[in-house]
Amino acid sequence: MSAVTAQRARTGIPSYLRMVPKRRAGLTAWQWSLVFLVLVCAAIEILARSGVVSHATLVPFTQMVYEAGVLLITPGFYASALFPSLFAIVVAFVVASVLGVILGYVIWRLPAVRRALDAYLTAYYALPVFALYPVLIAIWGQGTAPIATLAVIFAIVTVIMNAMNGFDGVPSIVDKLARSLDVSETVYFLRFFLPYALPSILVGLRLAFLYSLLSVLSAEFLLSTQGIGFFISTSYLRFQIGPMYGAVIIVVVIAVGVDRLLALLTRRVSWAGGTA
Amino acid sequence: MLLIVPVVVIAVWWVAALVANTSVITTPPAAVAQVIRMFGTRQYLNDLGATAQTVLVAFAFSVVLGAIVGFALGIAPFWMRAVGPILNGLYSIPKVTIFPLFMVFLGLGIVSRESFAFAHGFFPIAILIMGATVNVRTTDIYLKLAASLEMRPIQLVRIVLLPAVLPTFFTATRLGFGLTFLGTITAEMFASNGGIGYELVRAMESVHVDQIFAQVVLIGIYALIPNALLRWLEVWLTNRRGGSLA
Amino acid sequence: MTSGTPRVVVEGLGKRYGASRVLDNVAFTIAPGEFVSLVGPSGCGKSTVLEMIGGLREYEEGAIVVDDAPVVGPRASTGIIFQEASTLPWRSTLDNVALALEMRGVGKADRRAAAQRALDAVGLGAFADHRPAQLSGGMRQRVALARVLTIEPRVILADEPFGALDEQTRLIVALELLAAVDRTSASVLFVTHSIQEAALLSDRVLIMGARPGKIIDEVVIDLPKPRGPELIGSAELSGYADRIWAPLREEALRALAMQERRSE
Numbered sequence: 001m002s003a004v005t006a007q008r009a010r011t012g013i014p015s016y017l018r019m020v021p022k023r024r025a026g027l028t029a030w031q032w033s034l035v036f037l038v039l040v041c042a043a044i045e046i047l048a049r050s051g052v053v054s055h056a057t058l059v060p061f062t063q064m065v066y067e068a069g070v071l072l073i074t075p076g077f078y079a080s081a082l083f084p085s086l087f088a089i090v091v092a093f094v095v096a097s098v099l100g101v102i103l104g105y106v107i108w109r110l111p112a113v114r115r116a117l118d119a120y121l122t123a124y125y126a127l128p129v130f131a132l133y134p135v136l137i138a139i140w141g142q143g144t145a146p147i148a149t150l151a152v153i154f155a156i157v158t159v160i161m162n163a164m165n166g167f168d169g170v171p172s173i174v175d176k177l178a179r180s181l182d183v184s185e186t187v188y189f190l191r192f193f194l195p196y197a198l199p200s201i202l203v204g205l206r207l208a209f210l211y212s213l214l215s216v217l218s219a220e221f222l223l224s225t226q227g228i229g230f231f232i233s234t235s236y237l238r239f240q241i242g243p244m245y246g247a248v249i250i251v252v253v254i255a256v257g258v259d260r261l262l263a264l265l266t267r268r269v270s271w272a273g274g275t276a
Numbered sequence: 277m278l279l280i281v282p283v284v285v286i287a288v289w290w291v292a293a294l295v296a297n298t299s300v301i302t303t304p305p306a307a308v309a310q311v312i313r314m315f316g317t318r319q320y321l322n323d324l325g326a327t328a329q330t331v332l333v334a335f336a337f338s339v340v341l342g343a344i345v346g347f348a349l350g351i352a353p354f355w356m357r358a359v360g361p362i363l364n365g366l367y368s369i370p371k372v373t374i375f376p377l378f379m380v381f382l383g384l385g386i387v388s389r390e391s392f393a394f395a396h397g398f399f400p401i402a403i404l405i406m407g408a409t410v411n412v413r414t415t416d417i418y419l420k421l422a423a424s425l426e427m428r429p430i431q432l433v434r435i436v437l438l439p440a441v442l443p444t445f446f447t448a449t450r451l452g453f454g455l456t457f458l459g460t461i462t463a464e465m466f467a468s469n470g471g472i473g474y475e476l477v478r479a480m481e482s483v484h485v486d487q488i489f490a491q492v493v494l495i496g497i498y499a500l501i502p503n504a505l506l507r508w509l510e511v512w513l514t515n516r517r518g519g520s521l522a
Numbered sequence: 523m524t525s526g527t528p529r530v531v532v533e534g535l536g537k538r539y540g541a542s543r544v545l546d547n548v549a550f551t552i553a554p555g556e557f558v559s560l561v562g563p564s565g566c567g568k569s570t571v572l573e574m575i576g577g578l579r580e581y582e583e584g585a586i587v588v589d590d591a592p593v594v595g596p597r598a599s600t601g602i603i604f605q606e607a608s609t610l611p612w613r614s615t616l617d618n619v620a621l622a623l624e625m626r627g628v629g630k631a632d633r634r635a636a637a638q639r640a641l642d643a644v645g646l647g648a649f650a651d652h653r654p655a656q657l658s659g660g661m662r663q664r665v666a667l668a669r670v671l672t673i674e675p676r677v678i679l680a681d682e683p684f685g686a687l688d689e690q691t692r693l694i695v696a697l698e699l700l701a702a703v704d705r706t707s708a709s710v711l712f713v714t715h716s717i718q719e720a721a722l723l724s725d726r727v728l729i730m731g732a733r734p735g736k737i738i739d740e741v742v743i744d745l746p747k748p749r750g751p752e753l754i755g756s757a758e759l760s761g762y763a764d765r766i767w768a769p770l771r772e773e774a775l776r777a778l779a780m781q782e783r784r785s786e
Binding site: 251 | 280296301361365368369370374375376377380413419423426427429451455458461465476477485488491492496499503504
């Protein structure tokens with residue numbers, strides 16, 4: 001062996017091997033999350049009220065919440081902004097989800113097709129699919145149809161990819177079990193196959209919701225006459241930043257809320273521990 | 277094999293164009309002709325340059341900051357549990373909704389667009405790298421091995437954590453490019469007076485169908501080429517290190 | 523074979539987990555150059571004891587002394603072979619073996635030469651440039667052994683290193699480990715749940731019971747060294763295996779009775 005190295009005075013178990021503490025400075029991780037959120041809201045409040053950031057730019061957090069409340073009790077907001085957007089988002093989400101799972105299954109069953117499509121599916125989200133929006137308007141004119149269609153086109157690929165991922169993970173024993181019980185194709189798919197793939201499918205659905213939301217709002221922002229995106233855009237252009245922030249808060253709550261819900265659902269459904 | 281999809285897409289497109297009105301859908305040859313015409317103009321080349329600059333700056337920042345933040349949180353599982361959900365929450369907010377905020381705070385210039393595009397790339401990169409890092413960081417066998425060899429924490433990072441996370445870093449980088457590109461185009465479409473996105477919006481508003489299709493095709497190509505390049509880079513680096521990176 | 527002061531001393535080692543006692547007054551010694559096995563049912567705490575001796579786990583009750591110094595953390599002179607493959611997938615086999623010396627600051631050429639010698643000693647010299655993923659499970663554990671050998675350890679701790687191998691392979695590979703280790707002067711603590719393995723390799727077998735974990739018996743294996751494959755299935759080995767099994771059978775029956783009582 002080479003030269004004797006000085007005996008490094010190293011005692012104790014290394015820090016990285018020790019158990020992760022449940023608390024830091026007396027607070028749990030979850031409580032720290034709340035602390036950070038509260039600090040940000042407080043910062044917004046103080047910066048806005050003190051005038052450090054101009055009133056034309058930032059509005060106190062409490063006022064943002066108030067504006068959101070005002071909008072939520074204004075029937076006009078529901079009719080011209082909230083419902084059109086939600087309708088488009090929900091329709092697109094449902095269509096993308098159902099069609100995506102079915103298409104995913106079809107492609108998964110045809111390995112040759114899957115191989116041909118694979119490189120493009122993974123590169124799909126580099127494409128600004130959004131750019132097709134004008135084409136869709138040219139075909140359908142203004143309204144919900146082009147917006148929802150665009151959202152479906154945008155969201156469906158992640159459903160397909162994650163569904164195929166889920167189908168990959170179904171152990172072959174399931175097929176053997178079903179065959180030994182002699183079940184029909186539909187029953188097999190719904191009762192045996194799908195539950196195994198469900199966690200991955202839900203991951204895809206969660207992303208599909210986010211992409212539908214993103215797509216719809218972007219389209220409304222750009223070339224529309226209704227919807228929340230349109231509302232935010234016009235509020236900005238009319239220097240009505242109070243209502244603008246209010247609408248932003250509503251969108252944030254919807255986005256984060258539904259996302260968290262789907263995340264929880266995914267965890268509840270991840271019963272297959274290791275294989276899923 | 278790889279070309280089947282583009283061929284099919286072009287075929288479907290061509291048929292659709294012939295079936296529908298050509299004032300609604302251009303035929304592929306007409307689109308190509310328009311592309312050639314566009315590249316001949318100084319205006320388009322300027323736009324291309326402006327977009328490229330925005331994308332590259334936003335991309336660089338989102339990769340560097342995303343990797344640093346993601347890695348730092350992944351090493352400290354406690355803070356990952358504290359900050360992770362906030363990152364996830366911010367990621368789930370469609371940046372488009374807060375686009376006016378970017379304009380309000382940062383104006384209408386290139387910095388505003390770069391920041392917007394940066395926001396698109398930063399969160400997914402940070403989240404992906406954070407996830408991969410925490411996975412290695414909590415793999416008992418590596419930690420026990422390191423401890424038994426008296427590895428200092430800094431050595432654990434260099435010898436175990438960084439190499440283990442490298443493959444995810446590459447995946448995140450490719451994803452990040454696509455997203456910052458998307459963010460840039462979006463920003464240019466909404467509020468700009470230059471760049472490819474702006475050109476697209478102008479074509480949309482004047483319903484210049486040839487232009488629209490030409491732009492869309494080009495944007496698609498711009499998105500795919502760097503993706504392929506980054507993939508080749510990854511493969512080349514992998515082979516240089518002699519085999520799998522993972 | 524044994525001489526002078528023991529190299530490893532464990533005294534009154536205990537551990538609680540909440541209200542229940544996991545380890546109770548575990549005590550034994552290992553002489554220089556001695557090969558001691560620790561057998562017991564799953565969950566009896568034998569891996570915990572090994573990790574405590576290796577300085578990877580804290581202990582509040584009792585004392586562990588290696589080479590006259592109390593164990594407070596991992597030690598350069600103690601090599602550990604873990605249950606799972608501890609090879610880093612992104613490094614070549616050679617660089618995996620060289621890792622231990624790399625942590626000591628040994629230069630690249632020197633440590634690679636030492637690593638090659640260690641790989642030769644365990645019969646994997648030709649695989650130096652392979653990736654761990656290209657090796658079988660048994661081969662990866664031999665790589666882990668080679669890594670331990672490069673540091674010329676005073677104590678080797680092996681935690682069920684052959685758990686993932688099938689019966690025939692594991693006994694053959696186990697004999698190879700014994701041969702490699704015998705060429706050094708290291709003391710070995712070998713944790714296993716295979717009674718055959720323990721009897722085949724060791725000078726002494728410590729038998730551990732569960733809930734709480736404690737040493738319930740000890741069997742000295744008086745078979746001639748070097749041990750060879752001809753011993754497998756032999757009458758002498760079976761005799762020792764029976765003697766090790768007897769107290770374990772009592773333990774197993776007792777544990778079963780306790781479980782049945784609890785589920786009533």
